[in-house]
Amino acid sequence: xxxxxIEIASQPECWRRAAELAQSHxxxxxxxxxxxxxxxxxxxxxxxxxYASLREESGQGETDAFAASxxxxxxxxxxxxxxxxxGTTTExxxxxxxxxxxxxxxxxxxxxxxxxxxxxxAVVVLDFADEQSVVQTRFATTLLTxxxxxxxxxxxxxxxxxxxxxxxxxxxxxxxxxxxxxLGRGWTAGLANEAALKMKEASLSWTESYAAMEYRHGPxxxxxxxxxTWMFGTAPEGLREQLLETGARWVESDLDPLADLVRVQxxxxxxxxxxxxxxxxxxxxTRSVVLADA
Numbered sequence: 001x002x003x004x005x006i007e008i009a010s011q012p013e014c015w016r017r018a019a020e021l022a023q024s025h026x027x028x029x030x031x032x033x034x035x036x037x038x039x040x041x042x043x044x045x046x047x048x049x050x051y052a053s054l055r056e057e058s059g060q061g062e063t064d065a066f067a068a069s070x071x072x073x074x075x076x077x078x079x080x081x082x083x084x085x086x087g088t089t090t091e092x093x094x095x096x097x098x099x100x101x102x103x104x105x106x107x108x109x110x111x112x113x114x115x116x117x118x119x120x121x122a123v124v125v126l127d128f129a130d131e132q133s134v135v136q137t138r139f140a141t142t143l144l145t146x147x148x149x150x151x152x153x154x155x156x157x158x159x160x161x162x163x164x165x166x167x168x169x170x171x172x173x174x175x176x177x178x179x180x181x182x183l184g185r186g187w188t189a190g191l192a193n194e195a196a197l198k199m200k201e202a203s204l205s206w207t208e209s210y211a212a213m214e215y216r217h218g219p220x221x222x223x224x225x226x227x228x229t230w231m232f233g234t235a236p237e238g239l240r241e242q243l244l245e246t247g248a249r250w251v252e253s254d255l256d257p258l259a260d261l262v263r264v265q266x267x268x269x270x271x272x273x274x275x276x277x278x279x280x281x282x283x284x285x286t287r288s289v290v291l292a293d294a
Contacts, residue, residue, distance in 0.1 A: 003280045004133035004202070008265045012162045014129045014142040019159075021126075022149035028106045028122035029150050030079050032060045037075070039068040040083035041091055041289065043136040043197060044143075048083055049190030051147045057186060058151055065190075068092045082107040085131070085139045086288035087114025096120050108143045133280040134287050135202050137265050140194065141258055148258075161259035170267055171251055175274050179227040180205055181219060182264070183212040183239075188232035188257045195230065195264040202279040203271035212236050223248035230264065232257045 022029075030036045036055065038048035045067045052065035066072070068082070068091035080103050084092045087109040096119040099105050107120035110130035117123055129142035148154040180199055184192035189211050196209035210219055213236050215229070223229060225247035231240070235252060243250050253260045272279040 002133065002269065002278070003131070004135050004137060004265075005269055005279075007131050007133055007138045008262065008269070009166060011138045011141055011262060012159050012166070014126075014138050015145040015154075015159050015162060017128055018126065018142045018146040019149040019154050021124075022146050022154075025124050025146070026150060028124065029147070030055070030061065030063075030081065034061050034078035035076075036061055036063045036079050036081060037071065037077045038063065038065045038081045038083065039071055039092065039095060041068050041089050043140045043194055044083035044085065046190045046194035046197065047140050047144050048081075049193065050144055050187045051081075051190075053187035053190065054148060054153060055151060058153060060151060068095050071095050073098070077103055079103070080105045082116070082120060083143060084108070084116055085110045085136055087111045087116035088288045088290055090289060090291040092116065093119050108146070110139050134282055134285050135198065135268075135279060137198075141261065144258060158256045158258060161255040162262055165255055165259045165262040166266070170263060170270065171249070173249065174228055174251070174267055175271050177226060177228040177249065178206065179222060180207045181215065181223070181227070181229045182207065182209040182232065183215055183229065183235070184209070184232040184257075185212045185234070185236070191232045191257055191261050192230075195232070195261060198265055198268045199271070201282045201285060202268035203275060203277060204283075205268075205271060212239065215239065216242065220246065232260055 038052050040048045048065040052063040055063040082092050105120045106122040107116045108124045112125045129139045182192035182195040192209040196207040199205040199207045223246035228249040230251040269279045
């Protein structure tokens with residue numbers, strides 16, 4: 001088995017541990033009513049999008065998500081949350097440096113032996129969810145589980161759904177599709193973005209992601225009998241029927257959307273294997289982007 005397959009399979013237990021830790025980190029995580037920004041790069045940015053939407057939708061405070069390199073310097077927040085598996089990503093460390101002494105910061109990371117430990121004012125370490133694969137899977141979903149639990153939005157049913165996502169066979173025919181569109185609404189739009197990235201990284205697949213209501217505004221034109229459209233959460237009324245008229249495959253699930261992301265992770269590995277690729281080591285990618293001139 002590849003590292004990523006082992007890491008994907010370990011997610012239910014990682015989620016249980018993260019949910020148990022949420023209360024112990026409550027003092028450094030955003031408090032109700034705070035104006036918060038969440039930043040990250042790549043997968044971490046998409047988890048930031050999901051968390052920001054969940055926090056604001058649940059009435060716990062205005063919350064924005066940014067790629068770390070695009071943080072608006074003139075905007076003021078009560079707290080900035082930085083998501084970084086490696087703890088070494090250049091854009092995240094530079095932003096934390098600029099914010100030092102002006103805005104409280106907390107980082108969530110997997111590695112306690114990295115510069116982020118001193119760059120942020122507070123740190124939450126999820127070292128049990130660290131990964132050997134370049135491709136992020138369990139760290140991303142575990143940190144989002146921690147944050148969902150802190151918001152009071154996690155239940156044991158989510159973990160049981162993850163176990164189902166690991167045990168049940170994937171829909172037939174998906175490995176052979178030529179293109180994948182991932183759709184989400186609200187917090188699941190971030191999951192759709194992450195699903196598209198995972199398929200690109202691990203299997204070099206042609207993927208796109210959209211807010212579900214935007215799919216009919218142009219992107220549906222690429223749908224056909226060799227493509228698949230995957231919906232995270234509840235689809236807009238009539239979209240499934242309209243998509244099926246194109247001949248494309250429609251994929252949805254009654255699992256919790258985070259558990260449904262586990263199915264996409266499995267599909268990415270299956271497609272990589274079918275194409276003779278190494279899902280642990282995607283081409284042109286490294287575990288962390290560290291810019292030499294920084």
